[in-house]
Amino acid sequence: MKTLPTLLLARFRRDRVQIIVWLALFALLEVAGRGAVTETYGDDAERASVIRLVIMSPAILMLRGTPQGTDPDAFQFFLLFGFLGLMVGLMMTFLAVRHTRGDEEAGRAELVGSTPAGRIAPLLATALEGVILSALVGAIMGGVAFAYGADASGALLYGAALSAVGIAYLGVGLACAQLMRTSRGANGLAAAIVTLGYAFRAMGDATGTVQPDGLSMEAGWWSWLSPIGWGQAVAPYTHQRLWPLALCVALGAVLFAASAWLQSHRDLDSSIVPERAGRLHAPLSLSGPIGLVWRTLRNPVIGWTVGGALFGLVLGAVGQTVVDLVNTPDGQEAGQAITDTLAAIAGPNAEGGLIDLFTTGLFGFVGVLAAVGGVQAIMRARQDEAGGTAELVLAAPVSRFRWFSAYLLIGAASVAAVLAFAVLGAFVGLIGSPDVGERMSTVAEAGLAQLPACLVIVAVAALVFALVPRASIALGWAVLLVAIVLGQFGGLFGFPEWVRDISPFTHTPIVTAETIDWSAAWVMSGIAVVVAAGATALVRRRDLALGG
Structure with missing residues (x-):
C-alpha cells in the first residue's frame, strides 16, 4: 500500500x-x-x-x-x-x-x-x-x-x-x-x-x-x-x-x-453487463459526422427532452393550483412573499399576475435543462478528442469544420428539442385551465425566450473547448453553473444587478410585460453565432489535445 x-x-x-x-x-x-x-x-x-x-x-x-x-x-x-x-x-x-x-x-x-x-x-x-x-x-x-x-x-x-x-x-x-x-x-x-x-x-x-x-x-x-x-x-x-x-x-x-x-x-x-453486439453493416446515417455524433448522443438528448416534457407538464398542471391556494384565507398572508420570489426568479423588472410569473419563472429551469443538454454535446467532443476517436474520424475525408460543427449542431438541436417538448408538455397540463388560450401563448413565448440564452452558453462552452481543451470539461460546466446561479437565482439571492448581468439567463425577454422587448434575444442570438463561428475557426487551427 x-x-x-x-x-x-x-x-x-x-x-x-x-x-x-x-x-x-x-x-x-x-x-x-x-x-x-x-x-x-x-x-x-x-x-x-x-x-x-x-x-x-x-x-x-x-x-x-x-x-x-x-x-x-x-x-x-x-x-x-x-x-x-x-x-x-x-x-x-x-x-x-x-x-x-x-x-x-x-x-x-x-x-x-x-x-x-x-x-x-x-x-x-x-x-x-x-x-x-x-x-x-x-x-x-x-x-x-x-x-x-x-x-x-x-x-x-x-x-x-x-x-x-x-x-x-x-x-x-x-x-x-x-x-x-x-x-x-x-x-x-x-x-x-x-x-x-x-x-x-x-x-x-x-x-x-x-x-x-x-x-x-x-x-x-x-x-x-x-x-x-x-x-x-x-x-x-x-x-x-x-x-x-x-x-x-x-x-x-x-x-x-x-x-x-x-x-x-x-x-x-x-x-x-456486456456491450450489445453492433450491426454487421452501418446504416447510411453514419456516413457523415452529424449522424455519428447523433448516434453517440441520442440517448442523453432523448433523456433531456423527456425530462423537459415532464417538467412542462407539471408546470402547466400546477400553475392554477398555486394561484387557487394563494387565494385561500391560509394563502393570502404568504401571497406577497411568493409573488416576490417568483418575480425574482422570472428576471429583473418582471411584472404580471401570479400565474404569469409562475410560468415564466419556472420556465427558466426548463432553460437550465436545455442548456445542460447542449453543453453535454460540446463535452462529448472533448471526450472523443481525448479518447482518440476524433483522430480516427479526422483521418478520413472529414474536415475539422465538419467534425466540430456536428457537435454544435446537435447541441443546438438538443436545446431546441428540450424547450419545444417542454412547451408541448405545458400545453397538455394547461388543458381545462381558465383562459387556456392566453396562457398557452405565454408558455410558448416563455419557451422561445430561453432559446438565445441557452445557445450563448453552448457557444461559450465551445469556445472554452477551442482555447483550453484539456480543462474544457471542468470550465465548460463551470460556465453553465455560474450562468445558472447568477441568472436563475441571482434575484432570489439578492446579487447586485451588474453581477447578474454576467449570465445570459438574466437577459431573457420578460414575456409577461405588456409589450415584449425581443431586442436582447436577437443580440444574444447574434453573439451565439459569432462565438460559435470563432470557436470552430480556432478548432481548425489548433492541434488535437489527446489524453485526459
Whole structure:
C-alpha cells in the first residue's frame, strides 16, 4: 500500500480544477441561501404562512422537500437540501467513474496495474478521494451555516448529512463502473440512479404526513428508498437523528466492497453487463459526422427532452393550483412573499399576475435543462478528442469544420428539442385551465425566450473547448453553473444587478410585460453565432489535445 498516497495525490492533481469549482459552488449556494431566507421570507410569521401554503401543494413539496418549522436554518434546509443532495450525488458518481472505468478505457488502469500498485489500490485511492471530498463539502456547508449563527450541533449534522449522501452515491458510481462496459454507459446509469433517488425523495415528500403543529411533515415511505431522503431525514435543526447517516455510509461501504470484489475477479476492460453486439453493416446515417455524433448522443438528448416534457407538464398542471391556494384565507398572508420570489426568479423588472410569473419563472429551469443538454454535446467532443476517436474520424475525408460543427449542431438541436417538448408538455397540463388560450401563448413565448440564452452558453462552452481543451470539461460546466446561479437565482439571492448581468439567463425577454422587448434575444442570438463561428475557426487551427 506504499503506492496508495501517490495514487491519491495524482487523483487530486487531475481533479484540482473540478474540485475548486464544485466546492466554490457549494459555498456560494449556502451563503446566498442564507441571505435569501432572511430577506425574501421575512420573519417567523411569514415563513409559517409559506409553509402552510406549501403543505397544501404536493407539487411544491416534490420540488423542495418536507418543511420542519419556521426556524431560518430549518427553513433553508427544507428549501435547498434536495437540490444539494442531487448535486453532490452527481459529483461523486462522475468522479468515481472517471477514475475507474474511464481509466480502463484510456489504458491508464493497465499501466498502473502493471506496477506494484496492483488492481485494488487505484480503486481504494478513488474511494478515499471521494470520501475526503464529501467530507470537505460537508465541512464547508456546515461551517458556513455555523458562521451565520446556526446551532453548532445542527450545523455539524447538516454537513454530515450532505457528506453521507455523497458517500452513498460514491459507492453507486464505483459499482456502475464495474457493471458497464464504457464510461458513458456507467455515467448514464449512475446519473439515472441519482435522478431516481431524487424522484423517490420527491414522491415521499409529496405523500408525507403533516404533524400536529401544522408547520412540519414526516416524509412518506418513498423517501426511504433514496439516500437523499435518508439525508433529509436527519433533520439537523429539529429532530437531529443520527441513524439515517449510518444507512448512507453502510450503502457506500457495501457497494465499495462489491466493487472491490468484482475488480479483483473480472478481466481488465470487461464488464458485468456486456456491450450489445453492433450491426454487421452501418446504416447510411453514419456516413457523415452529424449522424455519428447523433448516434453517440441520442440517448442523453432523448433523456433531456423527456425530462423537459415532464417538467412542462407539471408546470402547466400546477400553475392554477398555486394561484387557487394563494387565494385561500391560509394563502393570502404568504401571497406577497411568493409573488416576490417568483418575480425574482422570472428576471429583473418582471411584472404580471401570479400565474404569469409562475410560468415564466419556472420556465427558466426548463432553460437550465436545455442548456445542460447542449453543453453535454460540446463535452462529448472533448471526450472523443481525448479518447482518440476524433483522430480516427479526422483521418478520413472529414474536415475539422465538419467534425466540430456536428457537435454544435446537435447541441443546438438538443436545446431546441428540450424547450419545444417542454412547451408541448405545458400545453397538455394547461388543458381545462381558465383562459387556456392566453396562457398557452405565454408558455410558448416563455419557451422561445430561453432559446438565445441557452445557445450563448453552448457557444461559450465551445469556445472554452477551442482555447483550453484539456480543462474544457471542468470550465465548460463551470460556465453553465455560474450562468445558472447568477441568472436563475441571482434575484432570489439578492446579487447586485451588474453581477447578474454576467449570465445570459438574466437577459431573457420578460414575456409577461405588456409589450415584449425581443431586442436582447436577437443580440444574444447574434453573439451565439459569432462565438460559435470563432470557436470552430480556432478548432481548425489548433492541434488535437489527446489524453485526459
